[in-house]
Amino acid sequence: MAKVLVVDDEATMVQMVTEMMRAQKHEVHPFTHGQTALDALESIAPELVITDLYLEKSRALGLEILQKARAMNPPPLVIMITAFGSIETAVEAMKKGAYDYLEKPFKLDNLQLCVQRALSYNNAITENLYLRKQLKTKYQISQIIGNSLRMQEVFKMIEKVADTDSTILILGESGTGKELAARALHFNSRRQFAPFIPVNCCALPETLLESELFGHRKGSFTGAVADKNGLFQEADGGTIFLDEVASMSAMLQSRLLRFLQEREVRRVGDNVPQYVNVRVLAATNEPLEEKIKKGTFREDLYYRLNVISVVLPPLRERRDDIPLLAAHFLKHKLSGRTGKRCQITRQAMAAMEAHDWPGNVRELENAVERACALCDGCVIQLTDLPPVLHHYAAQVTSSLELDTRIGDLSTAPATVPAAAATAAETHPQRPPAAGADSVSSLKTFLRDQELSHINRALALAGGDKEKAAGLLGISLATLYRKLVENEQ
Secondary structure, eight states: OOEEEEEOSOHHHHHHHHHHHHHTTOEEEEESOHHHHHHHHHHHOOSEEEEESSBTTTBOHHHHHHHHHHTSSSOOEEEEEESSOOHHHHHHHHHTTOSEEEESSOOHHHHHHHHHHHHHHHHHHHHHHHHHHHHHHHTOGGGSOOOSHHHHHHHHHHHHHTTSOOOEEEEOOTTSOHHHHHHHHHHTSTTTTSOEEEEETTSSOHHHHHHHHHEEOTTSSTTOOSOEEOHHHHTTTSEEEEETGGGOOHHHHHHHHHHHHHOEEOOBTOOSOEEOOOEEEEEESSOHHHHHHHTSSOHHHHHHHTTEEEEOOOGGGOGGGHHHHHHHIIIIIIHHHHSOOOEEEHHHHHHHHHSOOTTHHHHHHHHHHHHHHHSSTTEEOGGGSOGGGGGGHHHHHHHHHTOOOOGGGGGOOSEEOTTOTTSOOOOOOOOOOOBTTBOOOHHHHHHHHHHHHHHHHHHHTTTOHHHHHHHHTSOHHHHHHHHHHHHO
């Protein structure tokens, strides 16, 4: 059911259209005076307007209604009706944003079909906008998990370059979240409502990848039974993400370089290039400088791709984010898959923080999912984690024995709550690397103790910094200052 405004200076016409619309369960607001309808348009806020073009002594008031309707948010669709039909008036109405145009006399069936098409189109537009808003929310920079200094630098870089059209090279080991960073760049840019097309360059053979990227003409090769646009054309106005770009063959590297220089694509078997407006994001987990030295990657292409680089740190270089990521997976991703709302013991979390995670965030997520599925009850123990983490047991026990509990925080829970998806978690104090003749400075020791104490407070407060400051007996400004000081 839709809200429809109907206006015509012929009362019989208004009555006929109104009865037809109400028979289809629509909410109809009929008017026989154009100015009255114009004044009531915003307060009614219809989804569809059906209006005569010429109202009140041949005055083209219908165009004024159309103009006002198109300025509303959201704008209703407008169907124009007139007995003075001509190509000129139809073109004028359509240029001003009318959805469709009917000339009197018309059959009610034609109007009914036109209304159905208009409402279906409106529903599709509304759903599309909703889905795009959901995508933008999902891929906001704030949705990327990480409080470490290294990740804060990544966030600042993404914020700076997201709304530019510069080509960006995303560097990082496998599993560090390169595609997530690419999506954040796209959905925080002015291209956010245009297509985002990811391409795994190592997933397809060379000949097929060329056709996928650049398209082909009918008959250009065996199996090309019809013309096909490439992914660069499909991404027109938006962003294309070339993952594992280092795996491209020399021929495809040459074609990509040509595109980056000219912003034109030429389909396989076609002699006519076509201009496309596409932003290119590329990613690789391989050191391109070494591939250049070996002659397997073009140096000129490297400089075309590496206009701006975003470097994602491996998980072993941001261990403070491991509790945040684990809690995020438990709360937002794994509870639906496993049917459990699990918690992690301090011993298990300490082992996870000690591990180097060569597979990075992807490996961590898989380990947490495995532990959640295998654990007895809803508490993940060290033994529930993958076997590769079990050898940390002795180290973890020793570390936990050294974990000094201070003040009111001595009642810190023995488990890490899944609800703390965005909170800093309890970090077991690691003993300093000790040698026979080496010891850390007192300043370093006190700083580490202070940071551990602050993290424990943040964990108890569920990530609420204001609440954590209250537990610590300091102001919120002091807490922020100490966090910054301790990360330097």
